[in-house]
Amino acid sequence: xxxxxxxxxxxxxxxxxxxxxxxxxxxxxxxxxxxxxxxxxxxxxxxxxxxxxxxxxxxxxxxxxxxxxxxxxxxxxxxxxxxxxxxxxxxxxxxxxxxxxxxxxxxxxxxxxxxxxxxxxxxxxxxxxxxxxxxxxxxxxxxxxxxxxxxxxxxxxxxxxxxxxxxxxxxxxxxxxxxxxxxxxxxxxxxxxxxxxxxxxxxxxxxxxxxxxxxxxxxxxxxxxxxxxxxxxxxxxxxxxxxxxxxxxxxxxxxxxxxxxxxxxxxxxxxxxxxxxxxxxxxxxxxxxxxxxxxxxxxxxxxxxxxxxxxxxxxxxxxxxxxxxxxxxxxxxxxxxxxxxxxxxxxxxxxxxxxxxxxxxxxxxxxxxxxxxxxxxxxxxxxxxxxxxxxxxxxxxxxxxxxxxxxxxxxxxxxxxxxxxxxxxxxxxxxxxxxxxxxxxxxxxxxxxxxxxxxxxxxxxxxxxxxxxxxxxxxxxxxxxxxxxxxxxxxxxxxxxxxxx
Amino acid sequence: xxxxxxxxxxxxxxxxxxxxxxxxxxxxxxxxxxxxxxxxxxxxxxxxxxxxxxxxxxxxxxxxxxxxxxxxxxxxxxxxxxxxxxxxxxxxxxxxxxxxxxxxxxxxxxxxxxxxxxxxxxxxxxxxxxxxxxxxxxxxxxxxxxxxxxxxxxxxxxxxxxxxxxxxxxxxxxxxxxxxxxxxxxxxxxxxxxxxxxxxxxxxxxxxxxxxxxxxxxxxxxxxxxxxxxxxxxxxxxxxxxxxxxxxxxxxxxxxxxxxxxxxxxxxxxxxxxxxxxxxxxxxxxxxxxxxxxxxxxxxxxxxxxxxxxxxxxxxxxxxxxxxxxxxxxxxxxxxxxxxxxxxxxxxxxxxxxxxxxxxxxxxxxxxxxxxxxxxxxxxxxxxxxxxxxxxxxxxxxxxx
Numbered sequence: 001x002x003x004x005x006x007x008x009x010x011x012x013x014x015x016x017x018x019x020x021x022x023x024x025x026x027x028x029x030x031x032x033x034x035x036x037x038x039x040x041x042x043x044x045x046x047x048x049x050x051x052x053x054x055x056x057x058x059x060x061x062x063x064x065x066x067x068x069x070x071x072x073x074x075x076x077x078x079x080x081x082x083x084x085x086x087x088x089x090x091x092x093x094x095x096x097x098x099x100x101x102x103x104x105x106x107x108x109x110x111x112x113x114x115x116x117x118x119x120x121x122x123x124x125x126x127x128x129x130x131x132x133x134x135x136x137x138x139x140x141x142x143x144x145x146x147x148x149x150x151x152x153x154x155x156x157x158x159x160x161x162x163x164x165x166x167x168x169x170x171x172x173x174x175x176x177x178x179x180x181x182x183x184x185x186x187x188x189x190x191x192x193x194x195x196x197x198x199x200x201x202x203x204x205x206x207x208x209x210x211x212x213x214x215x216x217x218x219x220x221x222x223x224x225x226x227x228x229x230x231x232x233x234x235x236x237x238x239x240x241x242x243x244x245x246x247x248x249x250x251x252x253x254x255x256x257x258x259x260x261x262x263x264x265x266x267x268x269x270x271x272x273x274x275x276x277x278x279x280x281x282x283x284x285x286x287x288x289x290x291x292x293x294x295x296x297x298x299x300x301x302x303x304x305x306x307x308x309x310x311x312x313x314x315x316x317x318x319x320x321x322x323x324x325x326x327x328x329x330x331x332x333x334x335x336x337x338x339x340x341x342x343x344x345x346x347x348x349x350x351x352x353x354x355x356x357x358x359x360x361x362x363x364x365x366x367x368x369x370x371x372x373x374x375x376x377x378x379x380x381x382x383x384x385x386x387x388x389x390x391x392x393x394x395x396x397x398x399x400x401x402x403x404x405x406x407x408x409x410x411x412x413x414x415x416x417x418x419x420x421x422x423x424x425x426x427x428x429x430x431x432x433x434x435x436x437x438x439x440x441x442x443x444x445x446x447x448x449x450x451x452x453x454x455x456x457x458x459x460x461x462x463x464x465x466x467x468x469x470x471x472x473x474x475x476x477x478x479x480x481x482x483x484x485x486x487x488x489x490x491x492x493x494x495x496x497x498x499x500x501x
Numbered sequence: 502x503x504x505x506x507x508x509x510x511x512x513x514x515x516x517x518x519x520x521x522x523x524x525x526x527x528x529x530x531x532x533x534x535x536x537x538x539x540x541x542x543x544x545x546x547x548x549x550x551x552x553x554x555x556x557x558x559x560x561x562x563x564x565x566x567x568x569x570x571x572x573x574x575x576x577x578x579x580x581x582x583x584x585x586x587x588x589x590x591x592x593x594x595x596x597x598x599x600x601x602x603x604x605x606x607x608x609x610x611x612x613x614x615x616x617x618x619x620x621x622x623x624x625x626x627x628x629x630x631x632x633x634x635x636x637x638x639x640x641x642x643x644x645x646x647x648x649x650x651x652x653x654x655x656x657x658x659x660x661x662x663x664x665x666x667x668x669x670x671x672x673x674x675x676x677x678x679x680x681x682x683x684x685x686x687x688x689x690x691x692x693x694x695x696x697x698x699x700x701x702x703x704x705x706x707x708x709x710x711x712x713x714x715x716x717x718x719x720x721x722x723x724x725x726x727x728x729x730x731x732x733x734x735x736x737x738x739x740x741x742x743x744x745x746x747x748x749x750x751x752x753x754x755x756x757x758x759x760x761x762x763x764x765x766x767x768x769x770x771x772x773x774x775x776x777x778x779x780x781x782x783x784x785x786x787x788x789x790x791x792x793x794x795x796x797x798x799x800x801x802x803x804x805x806x807x808x809x810x811x812x813x814x815x816x817x818x819x820x821x822x823x824x825x826x827x828x829x830x831x832x833x834x835x836x837x838x839x840x841x842x843x844x845x846x847x848x849x850x851x852x853x854x855x856x857x858x859x860x861x862x863x864x865x866x867x868x869x870x871x872x873x874x875x876x877x878x879x880x881x882x883x884x885x886x887x888x889x890x891x892x893x894x895x896x897x898x899x900x901x902x
Contacts, residue, residue, distance in 0.1 A: 034626035320523030337882035339839035481641035
């Protein structure tokens with residue numbers, strides 16, 4: 001004990017103060033530790049600084065210092081060596097609206113405004129009523145903006161549409177049966193074809209009589225003057241009844257009934273407000289659309305349509321039913337294996353051949369179909385990743401509670417899976433937004449197409465207009481894509497909040 | 502009372518049910534029948550409509566048009582082609598042009614991508630910021646925008662051939678494209694080529710032998726001096742003996758344009774620039790993620806085994822990073838190949854441009870031409886994914902062992 005005590009050394013006098021350590025925080029610290037800490041690093045810093053000097057300074061000079069800010073035509077921009085902003089000013093309406101008639105441009109503005117009002121609350125996680133918000137954005141907004149942008153009204157409602165669709169389907173079935181019957185006159189396996197053809201015709205005829213009340217009612221309605229509102233009333237009654245019965249009848253059906261009626265009242269208000277029952281707004285053909293409008297329409301339509309396609313394909317790919325699985329795999333791999341431009345060529349040149357001759361599809365819609373199929377395949381792989389990340393126990397627990405496949409999928413598995421893959425979905429939306437520029441190749445004037453068209457104007461042909469135009473369009477594209485990518489990072493951080501320590 | 506085990510029930514019916522209908526059994530089979538009926542109906546509609554529409558437009562279906570004369574010119578051909586050649590040859594010309602721009606683009610994209618990734622990983626703050634700015638700007642702009650930017654704005658702003666920018670007096674950049682020296686084969690070319698091939702084969706087998714010696718007997722053989730000799734010394738000696746293998750024909754400015762040398766058309770330059778810089782940004786992110794995915798402990802473990810920093814990187818870190826890097830990297834190569842179809846926007850004669858563009862408008866055979874175009878891209882991507890799955894299988898096997 002005393003040994004230890006004696007060996008302990010106790011300092012009696014204070015040590016002299018040491019100088020403060022070299023500062024490693026703040027700007028000075030950064031310069032010391034990460035810019036100038038070794039000869040090689042000093043060299044790299046100097047080279048990098050030179051690189052920045054020779055790229056950023058000329059750009060700033062071009063965009064702001066040497067730029068021309070006022071003028072009426074190219075003569076103003078010929079003298080200076082900087083950006084030609086009056087050119088952008090003159091072409092701005094074309095870059096945003098295309099050839100949309102000037103008197104009707106408030107409709108485009110209103111659509112942009114509606115989209116912003118619906119989108120912003122949906123993107124802020126703290127705000128409530130996400131379900132309502134999402135359903136408004138994904139279902140109500142596309143319909144409303146369709147009538148707002150394109151114009152025109154409706155002549156019927158749910159009943160006539162259902163009747164028309166069923167009739168079309170039935171006609172095609174009977175047609176196919178007739179073809180088989182005709183073939184059976186010449187073919188070697190005539191009896192088989194004859195039986196098959198007769199069977200199909202029989203099925204078609206049965207369906208015809210099955211839907212006869214519907215078609216009869218429609219024809220009666222078309223005779224009266226107020227066809228839209230009568231049709232609307234009948235549809236409301238029918239859908240309400242169905243939702244009431246499906247929701248559990250007298251026991252639990254009141255809530256679905258109420259929400260259905262509220263939805264239909266909202267639809268009625270929209271129809272009345274936009275005057276859809278008597279013609280609606282003046283029609284603006286889609287070939288007059290252009291600029292940022294087309295870019296946004298194509299992206300939003302692609303986002304809205306690709307998600308359901310993607311979910312359906314992802315579920316199909318995970319299904320155990322062989323035919324559905326094989327079909328989903330083939331479909332996904334096909335669209336993912338070809339470039340988007342060939343898909344657009346397919347939609348533009350090949351699709352019209354596959355549709356009945358009297359059925360013409362608008363050029364914009366054709367591009368939209370191509371983009372929806374293409375993006376749907378990519379979204380399917382994203383969603384599949386999310387589905388694979390859900391532990392099996394979730395589905396098994398749901399099955400143990402007695403939920404059906406549909407309920408297990410829609411209430412338990414899908415909500416969790418989709419939440420997992422929001423960042424991936426947003427990344428797909430970014431590539432979709434960038435890819436919309438490809439529609440300019442199939443003769444649609446999106447932002448890039450309008451920009452290219454504006455270069456051809458001799459009134460503004462100056463050496464600097466090209467760079468100015470590209471700078472302007474580039475800034476718009478960058479703002480949208482960068483915003484989305486930051487949002488996806490934000491969501492990712494939020495989702496992984498529990499994993500951080 | 503007998504205690505014999507009961508016979509298991511017949512499994513065959515269950516198995517058939519499982520194979521035909523999946524987990525849901527007979528329900529699944531019913532769903533499949535309905536689905537097949539719908540598919541059949543859609544298929545029938547498509548075929549009958551297409552037939553009717555083609556009849557209306559007086560277009561004969563089939564691939565007979567491939568033997569007709571094309572009658573238009575293509576401004577970049579790798580194989581000899583004139584306007585009087587067949588449409589089949591146009592197809593091959595377009596395909597080769599697509600492949601050449603993809604391969605060149607892939608090489609440049611890989612190089613730029615790795616450089617940018619190294620920049621982003623650099624301890625130097627300024628350099629890593631520059632890498633980040635590059636990646637963010639390039640990734641957030643559409644690739645078509647970039648192609649048009651290079652083609653319409655940058656290349657058009659270059660001087661005309663008379664005032665072209667000279668690169669060390671051997672290559673010239675102007676708004677008519679890039680002019681580079683053209684190699685011309687001389688008498689010693691065959692011998693040179695043979696020796697070069699021999700050198701490559703010999704050094705590969707030497708390396709194989711050295712690795713076997715290392716792994717089986719623990720014997721370290723120094724082979725790099727021999728490889729150097731085989732790869733560079735031997736061809737040099739051959740060149741001294743049998744003369745130069747090829748000489749370069751330098752481009753000369755004559756009148757308003759260049760004579761001699763080979764000309765790279767501006768469309769090719771713009772497309773390669775845009776595709777390689779665009780894909781490089783994605784490759785940089787992949788490489789960075791791959792290197793960051795290797796745990797720091799691996800580096801420390803290598804050091805504690807007494808390996809030098811270079812050997813640790815080469816033998817421990819990079820192989821593990823490559824496992825993460827290669828699959829998405831191939832994906833990017835595939836994307837670049839697919840994006841090369843945007844050549845149609847600037848008129849570079851690739852597959853989509855000369856085949857699905859010019860030939861389609863000349864013949865009107867939309868179904869055949871677009872199916873062939875899509876088929877080519879589909880084949881390329883399926884082949885790549887097949888190779889990738891073999892690679893993945895080998896990696897997982899080597900990890901399991």
